[in-house]
Amino acid sequence: MDAAVTVTDLVIDRGRRRVLDGLSCAVPRGEVTGLLGPSGSGKTTLLRAIVGVQRTRSGQVTVLGCPAGAPPLRTRVGYVTQAPSVYADLTVRENARFFAALYGRGAREADTAIADVGLADAAGQLVADLSGGQMSRASLACALVGRPELLVLDEPTVGLDPVLRAELWDRFHALAAEGTTLIVSSHVMDEAGRCDRLLLLREGALLADSTPTELRARTGTDDLDEAFLTLVRSQPGVAA
């Protein structure tokens, strides 16, 4: 596999809790990899380690050939956190143009990124006046504008209606087809079926590193929610 991200024996403690316990996985280039798991399973922690903002106890994270967080990665990796990270007192267009300028891009790229997340009609609106879902899409536009090689998205579709969610997933796959690597976290299993590959996390350990098709075949069900439960129940010490 031509991996964009390789994680080896990663151990992370947060507070007094071991959040990731010797996790290893690889994320292929030019595909959409879903990071799925229940709330609190360690998804955000793993994403933070990949973008290089999380203190680790041991293990390695290599991103696009460099150690996670290395300075050359700053323009090559885009990260959209769960909390919108845009300026509330600027319009959507001003935000996108500001981030475009940081990456050496122009107004045209800013407008394209805004259109790509379905915010063209709200481009002139102050971010403070947007809905929650619009705000997270404005954040996504600001990450897209830099055309990163690796795009790390923490629950980007929360609060979006089904039509917008479907449009964004189409956009993710279009980016992957152009060569971008995407890691998208979600705790909604119906989004798992939209991913090329799946990393299933539970309590800080990897339950599966697979494709939706392999996962369905392995668990004997078409329903990915059910597949996840089957995997959980097959773990030692979990009651059936």
Ligand SMILES: Nc1ncnc2c1ncn2[C@@H]1O[C@H](COP(=O)(O)OP(=O)(O)OP(=O)(O)O)[C@@H](O)[C@H]1O
């Ligand atoms: N700053 C922190 N200090 C101590 N513990 C933390 C901190 N941040 C997160 N944790 C703990 O680490 C664990 C994993 O959290 P994380 O945010 O990675 O989970 P998640 O799978 O992304 O959850 P969600 O889907 O709810 O966002 C949780 O038990 C959480 O309580």
